[in-house]
Amino acid sequence: MIMPSGQQLLLPVNPVFIWASLIAALLLNMLPLGRVPWMPDFLVLVLVFWNVHQPQRVGIGLAFLFGLGMDVHQSSLLGQHALAYTALSFFATMIHRRLLWFSVPSQALQVMPLFVAAHGVELLIRMVSGGIFPGWSLLLAPLAESMLWPVVSVLLLAPQRRAPDPDLNRPL
Numbered sequence: 001m002i003m004p005s006g007q008q009l010l011l012p013v014n015p016v017f018i019w020a021s022l023i024a025a026l027l028l029n030m031l032p033l034g035r036v037p038w039m040p041d042f043l044v045l046v047l048v049f050w051n052v053h054q055p056q057r058v059g060i061g062l063a064f065l066f067g068l069g070m071d072v073h074q075s076s077l078l079g080q081h082a083l084a085y086t087a088l089s090f091f092a093t094m095i096h097r098r099l100l101w102f103s104v105p106s107q108a109l110q111v112m113p114l115f116v117a118a119h120g121v122e123l124l125i126r127m128v129s130g131g132i133f134p135g136w137s138l139l140l141a142p143l144a145e146s147m148l149w150p151v152v153s154v155l156l157l158a159p160q161r162r163a164p165d166p167d168l169n170r171p172l
Helices: 015-029 042-053 060-074 082-092 104-127 136-161
Strands: none
Touching: 015 042, 015 060, 042 060, 042 082, 042 104, 042 136, 060 082, 082 104, 104 136
């Protein structure tokens, strides 16, 4: 595949780093900050990032397992997060080749409908099962996640941007 002009060739990603970032995002979601509807879902951000950049290593099955873990943690209807994360992972994998041609701010706009759809699936399942409507501030969560996309992209691609063999002329 021809790379877009001006884009740096990345080193291979370490699988341990992928797992560490996913577990760190899961732990961030599990912090006892209270249940506010506008809080971004950090696990969704990291899952979509790795689905876009490493679709062979992070796929739909892993998204389903993390979704079940979030369902158990939040004591929600079993399968609510699992279905949302699975659908999100599928669509992120589906658009990953097209998404990589855009700049990072443009990518944030491209993934915002995915985040909206994931929160919509969770809300739909919650409402069908008899839950209460959390309020219109729920619409702020996908916006916050898409605004965090550039930060997550810089943080998670940083280990791959280092020089393969650093020396005095290339300290990075």
